[in-house]
Amino acid sequence: MKTLVIECPDKLLESLDRLVRDGWVETPSQAVIEALRRFLQSHRTDLLEAQVHDDVEWGLHGND
Amino acid sequence: MTSSGGSTGMTEPRPVVIDAGPIIHLDELGCLDLLADFPSLHTTKTVWAEVVFHRPSLLPEALPTLRLHGLGPRSLPPDLSAQAVAFDLDAGELSALRLMAELTAQVLLCDDAAARLVAESRGHRVHGTVGVIVRAMRRGLRRKHEVLALLQSIPERSTLHLKPSLLCEVCQRLDAEA
Structure with missing residues (x-):
């Protein structure tokens, strides 16, 4: 496990603190890791590439 | 509007x-x-x-x-x-x-x-x-060289993140189009 040092906008930090205060997550780190995991799931490189290729196909051969 | x-x-x-x-x-x-x-x-x-x-x-x-x-x-x-x-x-x-x-x-x-x-x-x-940029070629809004120039300017002029090798691949595909 490595330590990541980041600068976080105040508003995001407030939301994060609220999640912890309300008991949805135990620590800010836990919430950040979950958010990162979700981001990486939806931003897989193969997915991003497929979306761009879809764009090009539509751009070249779409019927609109 | x-x-x-x-x-x-x-x-x-x-x-x-x-x-x-x-x-x-x-x-x-x-x-x-x-x-x-x-x-x-x-x-x-x-x-x-x-x-x-x-x-x-x-x-x-x-x-x-x-x-x-x-x-x-x-x-x-x-x-x-x-x-x-x-x-x-x-x-x-x-x-x-x-x-x-x-x-x-x-x-x-x-x-x-x-x-x-x-x-x-x-x-x-x-x-x-x-897609919108490439579509401009199909719709006759831009010529191929103009679309290619726009695509190639994405890394310098825009905040749209594209992997350089993918952008290169896209440009090559367009270049090969009639």
Whole structure:
């Protein structure tokens, strides 16, 4: 496990603190890791590439 | 921007909803005029606020076919609400998806990978900035060399993130097109 040092906008930090205060997550780190995991799931490189290729196909051969 | 008019007796163009990303990126690239080729273009006031935050000098007049919609306080459908949380959609993306449902629109213009996934899972077709630029060639709005120049300028002139090798691949594919 490595330590990541980041600068976080105040508003995001407030939301994060609220999640912890309300008991949805135990620590800010836990919430950040979950958010990162979700981001990486939806931003897989193969997915991003497929979306761009879809764009090009539509751009070249779409019927609109 | 336009307001809705009365019936003309002609077939209404199919509505297209746009998220902030393509507006911002096309403006950065100086080719916002490509969006005028979508005669029934719609977005929400939430999305527009995001656009203005990133492009404060952008005036609505630059998008003559765009209609802005304010969405009422109606609650989100539970499935969309759950997807919004799971995919961490922002307020603009969520409002665009709500507008898709309200207008029964089929096409969303959006660059966010997660929002694209959600929209596609809801049966919508989604295209991004790259698609709009490439489409300009098919629609006769730009010549091939102009489209290639626009694409190649993406890393320098815009905040749209594209892997360099993928951009190169796209340009090669376009170059090979008649």
